[in-house]
Amino acid sequence: MSIGILGGGQLGYMLALAGYPLGMRFRFLDPSPEAPVGRIAPRVTGDFADRGALDKFANGLQVVTYEFENVPFDSAQWLAKRVSVYPPPAALETAQDRLREKQLFEKLKIPTTPYASLSSAYDLDTAIKKIGLPAVVKTRRMGYDGKGQWVLKTPEDVKAAKEILPKQAFVLEKFVAFERELSIIAVRGKSGETAFYPLVENYHREGILRLSLAPARSVAPEIQRAAEYAAVQVLDSLNYVGVLAIEFFELDGELLANEMAPRVHNSGHWTIEGAVTSQFENHLRAISGLPLGQTTPIGASAMINLIGELPDMAEVLAVPSTHLHLYGKEPRPGRKLGHVTLRAPSVDRLFSRFASLPPFFHRPDFCLDGVKS
Amino acid sequence: MSIGILGGGQLGYMLALAGYPLGMRFRFLDPSPEAPVGRIAPRVTGDFADRGALDKFANGLQVVTYEFENVPFDSAQWLAKRVSVYPPPAALETAQDRLREKQLFEKLKIPTTPYASLSSAYDLDTAIKKIGLPAVVKTRRMGYDGKGQWVLKTPEDVKAAKEILPKQAFVLEKFVAFERELSIIAVRGKSGETAFYPLVENYHREGILRLSLAPARSVAPEIQRAAEYAAVQVLDSLNYVGVLAIEFFELDGELLANEMAPRVHNSGHWTIEGAVTSQFENHLRAISGLPLGQTTPIGASAMINLIGELPDMAEVLAVPSTHLHLYGKEPRPGRKLGHVTLRAPSVDRLFSRFASLPPFFHRPDFCLDGVKS
Numbered sequence: 001m002s003i004g005i006l007g008g009g010q011l012g013y014m015l016a017l018a019g020y021p022l023g024m025r026f027r028f029l030d031p032s033p034e035a036p037v038g039r040i041a042p043r044v045t046g047d048f049a050d051r052g053a054l055d056k057f058a059n060g061l062q063v064v065t066y067e068f069e070n071v072p073f074d075s076a077q078w079l080a081k082r083v084s085v086y087p088p089p090a091a092l093e094t095a096q097d098r099l100r101e102k103q104l105f106e107k108l109k110i111p112t113t114p115y116a117s118l119s120s121a122y123d124l125d126t127a128i129k130k131i132g133l134p135a136v137v138k139t140r141r142m143g144y145d146g147k148g149q150w151v152l153k154t155p156e157d158v159k160a161a162k163e164i165l166p167k168q169a170f171v172l173e174k175f176v177a178f179e180r181e182l183s184i185i186a187v188r189g190k191s192g193e194t195a196f197y198p199l200v201e202n203y204h205r206e207g208i209l210r211l212s213l214a215p216a217r218s219v220a221p222e223i224q225r226a227a228e229y230a231a232v233q234v235l236d237s238l239n240y241v242g243v244l245a246i247e248f249f250e251l252d253g254e255l256l257a258n259e260m261a262p263r264v265h266n267s268g269h270w271t272i273e274g275a276v277t278s279q280f281e282n283h284l285r286a287i288s289g290l291p292l293g294q295t296t297p298i299g300a301s302a303m304i305n306l307i308g309e310l311p312d313m314a315e316v317l318a319v320p321s322t323h324l325h326l327y328g329k330e331p332r333p334g335r336k337l338g339h340v341t342l343r344a345p346s347v348d349r350l351f352s353r354f355a356s357l358p359p360f361f362h363r364p365d366f367c368l369d370g371v372k373s
Numbered sequence: 374m375s376i377g378i379l380g381g382g383q384l385g386y387m388l389a390l391a392g393y394p395l396g397m398r399f400r401f402l403d404p405s406p407e408a409p410v411g412r413i414a415p416r417v418t419g420d421f422a423d424r425g426a427l428d429k430f431a432n433g434l435q436v437v438t439y440e441f442e443n444v445p446f447d448s449a450q451w452l453a454k455r456v457s458v459y460p461p462p463a464a465l466e467t468a469q470d471r472l473r474e475k476q477l478f479e480k481l482k483i484p485t486t487p488y489a490s491l492s493s494a495y496d497l498d499t500a501i502k503k504i505g506l507p508a509v510v511k512t513r514r515m516g517y518d519g520k521g522q523w524v525l526k527t528p529e530d531v532k533a534a535k536e537i538l539p540k541q542a543f544v545l546e547k548f549v550a551f552e553r554e555l556s557i558i559a560v561r562g563k564s565g566e567t568a569f570y571p572l573v574e575n576y577h578r579e580g581i582l583r584l585s586l587a588p589a590r591s592v593a594p595e596i597q598r599a600a601e602y603a604a605v606q607v608l609d610s611l612n613y614v615g616v617l618a619i620e621f622f623e624l625d626g627e628l629l630a631n632e633m634a635p636r637v638h639n640s641g642h643w644t645i646e647g648a649v650t651s652q653f654e655n656h657l658r659a660i661s662g663l664p665l666g667q668t669t670p671i672g673a674s675a676m677i678n679l680i681g682e683l684p685d686m687a688e689v690l691a692v693p694s695t696h697l698h699l700y701g702k703e704p705r706p707g708r709k710l711g712h713v714t715l716r717a718p719s720v721d722r723l724f725s726r727f728a729s730l731p732p733f734f735h736r737p738d739f740c741l742d743g744v745k746s
Contacts, residue, residue, distance in 0.1 A: 017393055020386075020413055022686070023699035023711075040393055040413055276694055276716075291691040298671065313395070318664040321649055326396030338396075343649075 001288050002027065004061040004083070006075075007068030008035030008043055010327035010336065011264050014272070015067060016041050018280035024288070029057040036328035048075050058083050063287050065242060069095050069262055070142055086241040086287040087262045094238065095262040098140045098171045105257045108233040112257045113249070114174040121165035124158055127172040134175035137161060139168055149207060151175065176256060178249035182216050182223075185268040186231035187243045187282045187292055194235060195282065195292045196228045197275060200267050202247070203367035208334065211367040212303040214270040217347060226255050234260065243268070243283040266305070266336070273323050273341050274301030300347040302354075304366055306338040311360040316340060319356045374661050375400065377434040377456070379448075380441030381408030381416055383700035383709065384637050387645070388440060389414050391653035397661070402430040409701035421448050431455050436660050438615060442468050442635055443515055459614040459660040460635045467611065468635040471513050471544045478630045481606040485630045486622070487547040494538035497531055500545040507548035510534060512541055522580060524548065549629060551622035555589055555596075558641040559604035560616045560655045560665055567608060568655065568665045569601045570648060573640050575620070576740035581707065584740040585676040587643045590720060599628050607633065616641070616656040639678070639709070646696050646714050647674030673720040675727075677739055679711040684733040689713060692729045 001024045005012045008030030016026045016037060028035065028043040037043055046053025048071050058064065063084045066076070069092060076089035094100045105112040116127035118137075128135060133155070139148035150165070152158050153175075181204070185197040198215035231246055245265030248255040268279035277285075277293025285292055309331050316324050319342070326338040342357075344350035354361075354368045361368060374397045378385045381403030389399045389410060401408065401416040410416055419426025421444045431437065436457045439449070442465060449462035467473045478485040489500035491510075501508060506528070512521035523538070525531050526548075554577070558570040571588035604619055618638030621628040641652035650658075650666025658665055682704050689697050692715070699711040715730075717723035727734075727741045734741060 013393075017390055020390055021696075021698040023701055025412060039398060285690065290687050293690065294693050314663050317658060317666065320667050323394075325394040328396055 001025070001063070002061050003284070003287070004029065004057055004064040005037075006048060006057075006064065006066040006071045008032070008037040009067060010036065010325075010329070010338075011067035012037050013040065013327060014269070014278075014280050014325070015065075015264065015284060018272075018278055019284045022281070022284065022290075024284060027057060027061065029053060034330075039328060048072055051078065054079060065263075065283070065287050066092065067263055084287075087244070088239055088241065091238040091240050091244075091262045095260055096141060098138055098259065099169070101260060102171060104234065104237065105230075108230075108237060110230045110233060110257045111254065113176050116172045118170040118172055120167060120169065121162050124162055124172070128152070128158060131172050131174050133158070136173045136175055137165065137170050138173060139166070140171055141168070147207070176249050176251060178251045178256070180216075180250050181247060181258070182219075182227070182250050182255065183212075183245055183247045183265065183267040184227040184231055185243060185245050185265060185271070185279050185295075186228070186235060187279070187286050187295075188235040188240045189286045189292050190241055190289045192236070193292060194232055195295045196224075196231060197268065197271060197279070197295045198297055199224055199227055199248075200270070201371070202267050203370050205365050205367065206334075208305070208307060208336075209266050210305055210307070210365060211371055212267045212270055213347070213371050214274055214301045214303070215297050220253070223250070223253070223255060230255070230257055242286045243279050266339075267303075269325070269339050270301040270303040270341050271295075272325070273343050274298055274303075299343050299345045300350045301341055301343045302350055302371070304340045304342070304361065304368075305336055306340065307336055307365075308333045310337055311358060315358040315360070319353070319358075321353065322357075374398065374436070375434050376657070376660070377402065377430055377437040378410075379421060379430075379437065379439040379444045381405070381410040382440060383409065383698075383702070383711075384440035385410050386413065386700060387642070387653045387698070388438075388637065388657060391645075391651055392657045395654070395657065395663075397657060400430060400434065402426060407703075412701060421445055424451065427452060438636075438656070438660050439465065440636055457660075460617070461612055461614065464611040464613050464617075464635045468633055469514060471511055471632070472542070474633060475544060477607065477610065478603075481603075481610060483603045483606060483630045484627065486549050489545045491543040491545055493540060493542065494535050497535055497545070501525070501531060504545050504547050506531070509546045509548050510538065510543050511546060512539070512543055514541070520580070549622050549624060551624045551629070553589075553623050554620060554631070555592075555600070555623050555628065556585075556618055556620045556638065556640040557600040557604055558616060558618050558638060558644070558652050558668075559601070559608060560652070560659050560668075561608040561613045562659045562665050563614055563662045565609070566665060567605055568668045569597075569604060570641065570644060570652070570668045571670055572597055572600055572621075573643070574744070575640050576743050578738050578740065579707075581678070581680060581709075582639050583678055583680070583738060584744055585640045585643055586720070586744050587647055587674045587676070588670050593626070596623070596626070596628060603628070603630055615659045616652050639712075640676075642698070642712050643674040643676040643714050644668075645698070646716050647671055647676075672716055672718045673723045674714055674716045675723055675744070677713045677715070677734065677741075678709055679713065680709055680738075681706045683710055684731060688731040688733070692726070692731075694726065695730075 008028040026041040044057040134153045181202045201213040201216040203211040245261040247258045271278040323341045381401040399414040417430040507526045554575045574586040574589040576584040618634040620631045644651040696714045
């Protein structure tokens with residue numbers, strides 16, 4: 001089985017590492033000659049919109065998938081005429097655009113935050129009349145890790161926003177004072193079978209995921225069911241194949257769908273050691289038409305992102321039951337360079353293990369205290 | 374950290390897959406242009422004795438290790454003058470020669486089977502006078518997977534052996550009607566710290582390992598201690614760095630050391646899913662001077678070798694808690710093509726799961742019944 005992956009970052013890296021034991025072969029397409037996957041798989045260096053590069057990339061592949069959701073929809077469609085592309089390009093098109101995503105949630109009666117669509121920042125006043133303040137302006141396209149988002153609290157913020165916002169289309173969302181963010185990693189196979197990991201608690205700083213706790217604590221069975229039901233609705237409506245992540249806000253015992261990602265997701269990295277089958281293996285099983293693997297968690301896991309700088313490797317590995325994942329990228333502020341997963345038989349044992357992490361991790365950025373409180 | 378590995382088979386393949394998440398880079402040397410590692414790492418194709426190839430291979434590496442113990446000792450020594458080589462070449466020299474291995478066990482007072490050394494098959498009669506029948510003739514060098522071994526039961530066997538045995542040096546060992554074969558995977562770091570996985574039960578057919586059950590059942594604490602003590606003696610005496618495997622015969626509540634392997638070992642493959650840290654990661658941690666990882670098992674595991682032919686992949690993956698590892702080699706009789714690891718919370722649950730394996734596995738070769746009886 002030869003699998004092509006659009007995008008050559010850490011998600012592609014971890015997909016390949018999960019697929020090699022299954023005898024799969026990989027080829028990547030990435031615009032950067034520095035993409036980390038170059039060390040572990042053949043790679044075509046070229047733009048995602050370059051038909052010549054796409055052609056070279058697709059030659060001889062059995063299936064193509066993406067680790068990056070901002071691949072041009074046209075390119076995905078062009079590839080789909082030549083080779084199986086999973087998840088289907090229509091899912092990519094929906095997930096690339098916050099407005100389409102919101103409209104899909106609405107159509108499927110999945111609760112989401114109230115929103116208004118703006119063709120440019122000039123429509124802000126009308127939108128705010130509808131939604132009220134505080135609110136969040138989000139670009140319809142290309143937002144990630146908190147980029148392309150602005151919180152508006154006061155009429156002054158709105159006035160300032162009209163000056164500084166780029167000239168593009170937005171969605172304005174009501175600001176939700178949620179209790180916590182939960183996400184679900186779901187997977188759907190070629191014949192429509194589905195599997196779900198337990199909901200995970202996510203902690204962010206500056207818009208970037210810092211820590212995921214899996215499984216999430218004190219999740220009522222109806223909350224897990226609601227998340228799975230939302231995921232199934234989305235998966236079936238898009239005739240989806242592969243892993244899909246949906247992020248929710250939890251508020252007053254209810255879930256509001258925030259956004260989705262048509263790919264393996266940072267809040268699912270804990271599954272490498274913390275679940276019977278990882279999200280990466282399950283994505284590959286799904287797109288290859290193989291049976292899905294068990295999503296049962298093994299104890300409690302905390303996944304901690306390493307952003308911008310790396311700790312001393314030996315100090316991290318000296319902590320019992322700690323698993324280090326480095327992505328082979330050059331350090332740069334705000335860049336995801338790796339992650340650490342701690343696993344323990346229970347969440348209490350997990351939290352007590354935090355104390356043995358080196359001082360590097362005991363800064364507020366890592367949310368080790370945040371998650372415990 | 375750039376690591377060179379001599380040998381490009383499945384052990385090297387699994388070492389690289391364990392090292393990539395730690396940010397390690399790998400280069401392989403293997404005489405075959407078909408070596409499976411070629412898909413996942415740069416590789417120099419050349420003979421292990423070819424100084425030009427060795428030079429090209431070693432250039433820029435921080436450490437060299439082996440996944441194959443029949444690398445010429447001279448080559449290991451030559452490399453050790455240029456780059457750190459772990460385990461030390463002296464360990465390789467001992468493990469390559471059954472006589473040296475036996476002499477080391479004797480020197481360290483590690484119980485082993487009675488034996489005699491023969492410079493050729495012509496000395497058989499003298500050796501048999503010392504050891505008695507039944508006995509096993511083993512070539513001093515290059516034996517593996519039951520190759521280079523002949524069981525002698527009767528004087529007629531001895532007579533025939535003198536005719537057919539190749540002209541080389543042998544060891545004659547007393548044939549031991551052992552109750553079971555146990556092995557220990559041990560690891561020693563650069564500063565002398567050691568860690569041990571629990572003893573494993575091994576089941577062979579035609580001299581090839583078919584199934585390992587981990588941890589071994591009903592192991593008295595003094596048996597585990599005896600195995601660890603034997604391993605520590607060998608590790609310390611050789612100033613060893615890396616993973617070492619020792620196989621033992623269990624007989625009347627005692628262990629007899631049978632042989633050792635100066636590398637990661639087939640009876641340790643279960644550690645990928647069945648232990649907190651795999652033997653592969655621990656070998657890499659050791660040779661890189663990093664702290665050793667926990668060797669604690671997670672439930673009970675059965676590792677089943679796939680030899681000569683492969684089952685239907687989808688049927689295997691449909692069995693819950695089953696992990697498939699394919700080595701990317703062309704099927705050939707007697708060749709190790711992959712392995713399957715089943716994991717369960719207890720050995721009873723593990724055995725009951727055997728029933729869900731597809732018919733392919735329910736042949737005596739796989740020892741599924743053998744291990745249960």
